[in-house]
Amino acid sequence: MTAQRIAMRPIVVTAGTWSTNIGNAFFQLGARYIVSQAAGGRAVHLLTDQAGYWRYGPKVEPKHSARLLDHVDAAYIVLSGSLLTYSFPALWRRSFDALRERGTRIVLLGVGQFDYSERETALCRDFLGQYRPHVLVSRDSATYENFKDFAEHAYDGIDNAYFLPLAYPALKLDYPPFIVLNFDKGPEPICELASANGSAMAAGRPGYHSCRVPFDSATLDIRFCGGKRFLSDCLGKYYGYLAGGLGLKKARQERLGKYLLLRTDHQTNPLCHRKLYYGPGAFAMDVPYGYFALYANAAMTLSDRIHACVVTMAYGGRAMLFSKSPRARIIERVGATDIFKEPTTLDMPRLDQLRNEEIAFLASVME
Numbered sequence: 001m002t003a004q005r006i007a008m009r010p011i012v013v014t015a016g017t018w019s020t021n022i023g024n025a026f027f028q029l030g031a032r033y034i035v036s037q038a039a040g041g042r043a044v045h046l047l048t049d050q051a052g053y054w055r056y057g058p059k060v061e062p063k064h065s066a067r068l069l070d071h072v073d074a075a076y077i078v079l080s081g082s083l084l085t086y087s088f089p090a091l092w093r094r095s096f097d098a099l100r101e102r103g104t105r106i107v108l109l110g111v112g113q114f115d116y117s118e119r120e121t122a123l124c125r126d127f128l129g130q131y132r133p134h135v136l137v138s139r140d141s142a143t144y145e146n147f148k149d150f151a152e153h154a155y156d157g158i159d160n161a162y163f164l165p166l167a168y169p170a171l172k173l174d175y176p177p178f179i180v181l182n183f184d185k186g187p188e189p190i191c192e193l194a195s196a197n198g199s200a201m202a203a204g205r206p207g208y209h210s211c212r213v214p215f216d217s218a219t220l221d222i223r224f225c226g227g228k229r230f231l232s233d234c235l236g237k238y239y240g241y242l243a244g245g246l247g248l249k250k251a252r253q254e255r256l257g258k259y260l261l262l263r264t265d266h267q268t269n270p271l272c273h274r275k276l277y278y279g280p281g282a283f284a285m286d287v288p289y290g291y292f293a294l295y296a297n298a299a300m301t302l303s304d305r306i307h308a309c310v311v312t313m314a315y316g317g318r319a320m321l322f323s324k325s326p327r328a329r330i331i332e333r334v335g336a337t338d339i340f341k342e343p344t345t346l347d348m349p350r351l352d353q354l355r356n357e358e359i360a361f362l363a364s365v366m367e
């Protein structure tokens with residue numbers, strides 16, 4: 001296909017399943033921004049993702065799906081997120097066949113793995129060996145090392161959500177100073193301020209760990225209920241629904257010192273108001289823009305969701321992560337290695353450099 005023909009066709013960025021995890025919108029909208037900066041003025045369309053992602057359990061395209069992506073006339077189709085996992089070959093083989101037949105090039109932008117196991121890596125390497133993408137930009141260095149030889153052009157990049165402040169400048173809110181608590185997968189901790197010369201701080205570690213961390217000129221005491229923590233370890237992301245349905249997910253605390261407490265939930269589908277609005281200052285929605293405003297204005301975010309921390313820090317704020325997920329590599333990739341130990345900020349000039357270099361790379365390999 002000639003360069004002129006490619007230049008005439010649009011670029012499609014896949015997106016969807018925001019209601020089951022609004023964090024998907026964070027990196028998908030970031031992908032659209034990156035591509036728009038690298039596209040040289042060509043049309044960039046945000047379109048649907050595979051319908052198979054919109055289900056729990058095995059990710060399989062529904063029997064009667066219209067398979068919209070198989071019928072798109074585009075120069076490039078852009079996929080993002082932790083798609084390099086067990087469901088990737090089955091979900092995308094038929095679509096890749098159709099796209100390859102019409103000369104559409106595949107761009108994997110800000111992609112990562114799910115559990116980084118040898119089996120997962122081997123399965124996806126085999127598939128990419130059959131359907132070699134035009135571009136692969138990783139969101140963590142482990143993914144880059146595992147797949148850099150399976151694309152025409154590969155780059156050790158960062159997560160797309162780090163680009164959101166460039167696409168959506170911070171919208172100011174007139175709340176008093178506030179902290180965001182985002183614990184929709186597990187129990188919310190009890191937070192109290194102690195004097196700076198209190199007892200020694202417990203070292204932070206991944207997961208729902210009780211600890212004492214520096215905050216402003218004092219010490220923040222963070223405590224998780226042992227029983228709820230055990231239950232969340234057993235139930236995983238279903239904890240919030242069970243605890244909400246049983247009335248176990250409750251919070252009364254409205255303030256922490258001078259700070260108002262606001263609570264966000266990243267999963268609004270299936271709808272369960274007792275899960276979403278379990279305490280004062282709750283916010284949940286099936287579009288992402290309110291989350292951008294909250295995280296951009298927060299004095300700090302405490303969360304068990306990786307992308308709540310990513311977006312907070314991308315806007316220049318402090319965040320602390322309580323998660324054992326191996327996908328936290330996307331935070332370590334930008335140097336925030338202490339995020340399990342204490343509220344952490346990013347080196348913003350370094351982040352600007354990483355963003356500019358990635359956009360320049362992508363522009364150089366997209367005709």
